[in-house]
Amino acid sequence: MxxxxxxxxxxxxxxxxxxxxxxxxxxxxxxxxxxxxxxxxxxxxxxxxxxxxxxxxxxxxxxxxxxxxxxxxxxVNISQKDVEEITIVREVLEPLAVKQLENNIKSNELKKLKNIFEIQKKAIAENNYTELIKKEYEFHVSISKFTHNKWLYEMVKDTNTIIQRYLILSGSLNKYKEVAIREHENIIHGIEEKNYSSAESSMKLHISNVSRRMLK
Missing domain, CATH: 1.10.10.10 (Winged helix-like DNA-binding domain superfamily/Winged helix DNA-binding domain)
Structure with missing residues (x-):
């Protein structure tokens, strides 16, 4: 040990x-x-x-x-079945979280979300995989936090904790980091432009893609 x-x-x-x-x-x-x-x-x-x-x-x-x-x-080990089942939950919860940001997210919260994104880009440029993983988790959890719905926030935290472990074990985020960061950018762009239906769709696609990449 x-x-x-x-x-x-x-x-x-x-x-x-x-x-x-x-x-x-x-x-x-x-x-x-x-x-x-x-x-x-x-x-x-x-x-x-x-x-x-x-x-x-x-x-x-x-x-x-x-x-x-x-x-x-x-x-606890994490199986392929665990990832598949968690993905089903995430595909419901996290697009919902994006939708709940409409008329709810504050300007300073959007600024924090964009700052997380910028740190992610810097982590990629510096090949800092530890920081990238950390900010991947923070990006998703922050969106749910900014809904100010404590139940949604707790559930998103729990599912992303498990997914973060699998991302580390699989190494998929490091392999597909450039694609993942573009998917985050699409989500932020939709929120910033107040096009929440687009941001919601981008989030659902991102989660689906994350699962597919992890299980390759």
Whole structure:
């Protein structure tokens, strides 16, 4: 099992443990099927088992790990069927999120969305795949956040967490980054021009294309 940094005491131990372990899973430091032993995690993070267990329960809720009867956790694998099923959900939720931006998104929020896009372009130019993956997730989640619908936002976050992992495992975003960024540009253009039907269609096409590219 990979070595984790100690947490310290400046922030919530549960929150920090959650962030560190999740990051290790999302970046494939902890690989699919790997056993995470509670005792070793607590020792490496220099925290007691109480906040650690709370963090692990949160990760299990997000379908990133499974916890067995011995309270040890296993990193969940992602199958082709998982991606196909999540894509069906995303093709409904995320075009809906775009539609909900109409008469709802604020000018500073549109500016933030465009800034994410610009950082993505810079990441591509600098071949910074880690930043590109991070901003791919942020782009999709931000659109749902700007709807100010907390239920839609939470569901989009959950599905994109799983997809982000698969993007890392498959390497497809790096291979098709130029195509993906053009698809993001089409979505932003539709929103900026207040052509929400076009932006909605562009989002649905993008999600469908992402799934197809991942499963090639």
């Amino acid at each position: 990979a070595k984790l940094p100690e947490i310290g005491y400046k922030i919530s131990l549960t929150e920090r443990a959650y962030e560190i372990i999740k990051d290790a899973i999302m970046t494939n430091v902890f690989k699919p099927g790997e056993l995470l032993i509670e005792e070793k995690l607590a020792e490496q993070l220099a925290i007691s088992r109480t906040p650690l267990r709370a963090a692990l329960r949160r990760l299990a809720y997000e379908h990133l790990i499974e916890i067995n009867s011995s309270r040890n956790a296993t990193v």
